[in-house]
Amino acid sequence: MTGAQAPGVTTPWRPGPGPVVCVGETMAALAPDPPSPLLTAERLRLSVAGAESNVAMYLADHGIPVAWLSALGDDPLGHRVRATVAASGVDVSYVRTDPHRPTGLLVKDPGPAGTRVHYYRRDSAASALGPGLLDEPPVGTAALLHLTGITPALSVSCRDLVDRALTGEPGSRPYAVSFDVNHRAALxxxxxxxxxxxxxxxxxxxxxxxxxxAQALWGEHLTAPAVRARLPHPRVLVVKDGANAATAFTDAGTVTVPTPRTTVVEAVGAGDAFAAGFLAGLLRGAGTTGALRLGHITAASALQVTGDHGPLPDPAETEALLALSTREWARRASASPSA
Structure with missing residues (x-):
């Protein structure tokens, strides 16, 4: 992505230059292949799954220097996770190996009502992470630290880690902090x-x-502006309304970009992809509209595959989409999935 601004651009605050560090647990993942109820599946596919490493991999796809910071067990699943994330161009050199705790595992069980996910992550290597992790070298040189609401649910020490990362008012820390709420009720x-x-x-x-x-957490009748009233302090707040639109509230104003229609194979990982696309656009100076569009484009890459990480469009196609007029983008958003 060149960083060219999309039509109707506003230019919000953005983090300074420097790498991104994504912090959080990544697990090995088992899923029926092809997708089917686990009870009748004859074959399982092994992959990796982690919100923060998903963001890191998509940022690397967009050419953003990024490191993933976590802990893995000294076991075959941990070795597989490390190799997979590294293969996407993410710096994994600071990921700890814990000889006493295992790598987490999740198992997907697709069904008519959606995919149920079963977690086996209690006492995992990543659950033992704590605030001392923020003293690691990659954090000290980071322009942006990306966290999610999954991490503080894993353990007391993990909650302390996130709490320390967010110490101080926005703008007062040596790095900016990106936080995806990523509410997982089971945790x-x-x-x-x-x-x-x-x-x-x-x-x-x-x-x-x-x-x-947001409605599940803070009130079923919340609208996007009401979420902003509930969270007034972030410099940039992005409220995603699924297949409808995404709205960014910034110091430069409010921008809504409708979601382009796409064929959905599996929705898991799309939120992480959107976050990575938006952050890549913001870091490249694409403006609010461009960042939201790049979020949608990246999310579509995840929606069209059974895993969490799908290939991005050709760069020329991405540039063409970012350059569409507001009317042309709206037509794409209202088109049928096969258009």
Whole structure:
């Protein structure tokens, strides 16, 4: 991506120059291949799954220097995870190997009502991460630190890590912090998620949240502007409304970009892809509209594959999409998936 601004651009605040560091757990993942209920599946496919490493891999695809910081078990699954993330061009040299704790595992069970995910991550290597991780070398030189609401749900030490990363007001830290709310209800059985995630999100510089998860956390009648009222402090707040649109609230104004129609194979990973695309656009100075469009384009790459990480369009195609007029983009958003 060249960084050219899309039509109707506004230019919000953006992080300074420097690498991005994504912090969080990545697990090995098993899923029926082809997709089918696990009970009747004859073959399973092994891949990797992690919100933060998904973002890192898509950022690398966009040519953004990025490191992933985490911990893995000294086991075959951990070796597979490390190699897979590294193969996408992400710096994994600071990922810890824990000889005493295993790599986490998830198993997908597709069904008529959607895909259920079963987690085996208790006492995993990444769950032992703590605030000391922020003293590691890649964080000290980072322009942007990317975190999600999954990490503080894993353990007390992981929550302390995120809390320390968000110490201080937006703009007062040596790096900017991007925070994807990424609410996983199964990880918050004690009912404290609305309070904890709300407080953490409001301390970040850049926040991503789905309208549906915001409604589940803070009120079923919330609109995108009401989410902004609930989270007034982030310099950039992106509220994603699924297949409809995404809205960015910034110091330069509010911009909404409709979601282009695409064929959906599996929705898992699309939110991470969107975040990576938006961050890549923001870091490249594409403006709010361009960043939102690049988020949608990147999300479509995840929607069209069964795994979390799909190939980006050809760069020339991406540039052409970013250069569309507002009317042309709207036509693409209202077209049928096969158009």
């Amino acid at each position: 918050w059985p004690d009912g404290i998620a609305p309070k904890v995630l709300g407080e953490l999100a409001d301390r970040a510089d850049i926040v991503f949240v789905g309208l549906d998860e």
